[in-house]
Amino acid sequence: MQEAAIPTTTAATPAAATSSGGASAAGAGQRDAAPAQREATADQRQATTAAADQREATAARLLKISAGNSYDPDVDIDWHAPQPADLMYAPERRLSLYGTPLWDTLTPAQRIELSKHEVASIASIGIWFEILLMRMLLRHITGRDPRSRHVQYALTEIGDECRHSIMFARMIDAFGAPAYQPAAVHRALGRYLGATAGGIPTFAAALVAEEILDALQREAMADDSLQPLVRMVSRIHVVEEARHIRFARDELARQIAASGRPRRWYCQIVVARAAYTVTRTLINPQVYAAIGLDPVQAHAAAWANPHFRETLRWAGSRVTEYLRDLGLIEGPVRPVWKAAALL
Numbered sequence: 001m002q003e004a005a006i007p008t009t010t011a012a013t014p015a016a017a018t019s020s021g022g023a024s025a026a027g028a029g030q031r032d033a034a035p036a037q038r039e040a041t042a043d044q045r046q047a048t049t050a051a052a053d054q055r056e057a058t059a060a061r062l063l064k065i066s067a068g069n070s071y072d073p074d075v076d077i078d079w080h081a082p083q084p085a086d087l088m089y090a091p092e093r094r095l096s097l098y099g100t101p102l103w104d105t106l107t108p109a110q111r112i113e114l115s116k117h118e119v120a121s122i123a124s125i126g127i128w129f130e131i132l133l134m135r136m137l138l139r140h141i142t143g144r145d146p147r148s149r150h151v152q153y154a155l156t157e158i159g160d161e162c163r164h165s166i167m168f169a170r171m172i173d174a175f176g177a178p179a180y181q182p183a184a185v186h187r188a189l190g191r192y193l194g195a196t197a198g199g200i201p202t203f204a205a206a207l208v209a210e211e212i213l214d215a216l217q218r219e220a221m222a223d224d225s226l227q228p229l230v231r232m233v234s235r236i237h238v239v240e241e242a243r244h245i246r247f248a249r250d251e252l253a254r255q256i257a258a259s260g261r262p263r264r265w266y267c268q269i270v271v272a273r274a275a276y277t278v279t280r281t282l283i284n285p286q287v288y289a290a291i292g293l294d295p296v297q298a299h300a301a302a303w304a305n306p307h308f309r310e311t312l313r314w315a316g317s318r319v320t321e322y323l324r325d326l327g328l329i330e331g332p333v334r335p336v337w338k339a340a341a342l343l
Contacts (some may be wrong), residue, residue: 051254058250059149062243066156071236073167077229079174087227089115089175090220094311096283096302102293110291117287119230120177122213123168125281128182128190129209130161130168135194136202153247160240171233180284186277193274200259200267203252204328205274207245211319212278212312214241249322256326264327271323272333276340279312303341312341 088111095115097103106114137158141151172179182190193205217234220226256264288298302308320342323329329337337343 051258055251055254056149058247059153062153062247063149063156065243066153066160066240070160070240071163073163073170073233073236076236077167077170077232079170079229081228083174083227083229086112088112088225089119089227089230090216091223091226093307094216094219096305096308097288097298098305099307100301100305102298102301106291113291114287116175117177117290118283120172120175121180121284121287122216122282123172124178124180124284125182125278126209126213127165127168127179128281129278130165132190132194133202133206133209134158134161136197136206139198140202157244157247160244164237164240167233167236171229174229177290178286180286182277182281182284186281189273189277193270197270199255200252200263200328201270201274203248203255204267204271204323205278206248207252207319207322208271208275208316209278210241210245210248212282212315214238214245215315215318253326256328268328268330268333271328272336272340275316275342276336279316279340279342309341313343316342 092098092111092115095103095111095118097106097114103111137154141154144151146152169179181187193201197205214237217238221231221234221238223231259267283299283302285295285299287295289295320329320337329343334343
């Protein structure tokens with residue numbers, strides 16, 4: 001069928017009038033929406049600028065503190081001081097076998113030796129985590145403006161971590177203990193994080209490792225019944241690590257605020273697995289072999305020990321509360337945190 005000819009008069013047809021009116025209304029709507037869109041964009045720019053300013057202010061403050069309150073372990077620690085044979089290296093109640101039937105079989109000398117090797121194991125894992133953190137921090141700042149205080153503080157923290165790793169290594173050597181290494185599966189996860197992690201996983205995983213160790217060392221540095229070497233190493237690490245924790249907490253909060261739901265879901269999984277690695281690697285099973293115990297039996301006893309699990313929950317309580325508030329510990333990942341003895 002042949003279509004009707006389109007009118008050529010200047011009067012608009014009803015359909016044309018409707019179309020024209022709709023277009024006019026749409027145009028008016030677009031004009032009305034434009035200021036709101038511009039305002040929203042301006043608000044976003046303002047929020048981004050405010051976050052950048054806050055990041056720079058935090059970094060500038062931490063740089064100033066670092067300049068005035070840092071240690072040199074070569075100068076500030078007497079590495080040749082004797083280690084009294086009757087002093088523990090960690091509080092008894094924090095040792096993994098405390099309160100178990102195996103603990104009751106140990107002589108006082110074996111208990112002291114166990115405390116030495118557990119501190120050596122924690123320090124060894126501390127070195128492993130610090131090297132991993134340095135890799136992730138370098139990834140974080142690669143390509144950023146080196147003139148920024150944020151980048152400069154990250155580099156300062158990397159310098160601190162280098163000194164801490166050397167300090168822990170010298171302490172282990174002074175003990176006459178081995179440098180304990182994590183199991184292959186945990187080393188593989190570390191390689192994955194070091195090669196891929198950025199943003200939220202970097203700072204959340206760093207906080208888990210740093211804050212657990214910080215809690216243990218804050219207690220140790222104030223306990224005059226422990227070895228002086230352990231107390232001094234703990235004091236240095238606590239003072240300098242406080243800056244690192246502040247840096248990571250502030251940056252993590254900014255990263256979470258800027259992330260979408262799918263990103264947070266992925267990060268929940270990665271961070272939960274990192275937390276599991278932290279607690280499961282702190283005490284190497286070979287620690288028990290060093291005092292004449294069967295490592296498999298003793299390791300199982302430690303992880304079944306309610307005293308040890310309570311110590312881990314206590315040491316991780318501040319960081320788990322913070323990560324829970326940020327939405328990183330919820331839903332399907334909670335069983336992983338429980339398996340890590342942190343919930």
